[in-house]
Structures are given as C-alpha cells and as structure tokens.
Amino acid sequence: MTWTLDEAPSQAGRLAVITGASGGLGLDTARGLARKGAEVVIAARDPVKGRAAAVEVGGGELQFGTNFLGHYALTKRLLPLLRQAKARVVSISSLAHKNAHIECDDLMSDRRYSPVKAYGLSKMADLLFARELQRKSGTPDGGCCRWPRIPVWP
Structure with a gap:
C-alpha cells in the first residue's frame, strides 16, 4: 500500500x-x-x-533570503575573523530600495507578494544592515564596514 x-x-x-x-x-x-x-x-x-x-x-520570498538573509548570516558568523583581519564588508544595493517599506509583520511577503517590492525590500535590508554594522564598528573610518555601494550603469 x-x-x-x-x-x-x-x-x-x-x-x-x-x-x-x-x-x-x-x-x-x-x-x-x-x-x-x-x-x-x-x-x-x-x-x-x-x-x-x-x-x-x-x-519564503527567495529574493529576500538570497539577497539579505544569506549575506547577513555569513557576515555574522565571520565577523570575529573579519575584525581580526581588519577586513571590510561591502554591501551592494540598488535604487530599488527607495520604494521599499519594511512591514515587520509580513517580512517574507506572505500576504502581499510583488517581485519588485521583494527586491526593493531586500536591498533596503542590505542598507540597514550595512548602516548598523558601521555604527557598531565604533571607529571613525568604519572599522569593519564601508558604506554600501549602489552601482551606476552608463
């Protein structure tokens, strides 16, 4: 059977x-x-x-998982080694973050899904994480983090 x-x-x-x-x-x-x-x-x-x-x-929304959660988890695990090596973390974002609005009660876009919205949310999360990493570094030059970069294509 x-x-x-x-x-x-x-x-x-x-x-x-x-x-x-x-x-x-x-x-x-x-x-x-x-x-x-x-x-x-x-x-x-x-x-x-x-x-x-x-x-x-x-x-779950795979763009958010791929573009943010995976990078966050990896950075968090490697942070002691990155600090010891005086390495930098560079976060790449896009202008799509400007249209993003973080809804903490629907972070994975379960209720209302839009690929464009999800991408923007992942890039907003990248920017916020980079900013917090910068703040926590406690050094004037950014210690472990540089401000995120937004590529500009010709």
Missing part, C-alpha cells in the same frame, strides 16, 4: 516544530507539513542551513 501527501488531511492551524529540518527527512517532513498548511518551525544545529531551509519550506 502506498500513501502520498495528497491524501493527508489539512494541517491548517497546527504548529509543527521539527528538529533536524535543515536536510534529509526532517526537511522533507517540514516541506510536506507546510504544504498542508501547518506553521512550521525549523530547528537546526547549523543556523545558516536552518535559515535556508526555513526560506525554502515557508515558501
């Missing part, structure tokens, strides 16, 4: 906390429960893999 996810009842209104959900069976389970309407919480040892899984499973 075979069983498919299509035969499973709706999981709307249920919360599922899944350990080991950054890969393998845990990730497949998270995908299936999310597809059936459950609110899924990803528990993973590796925060970078966990965030990537959460973006994928939640149908």
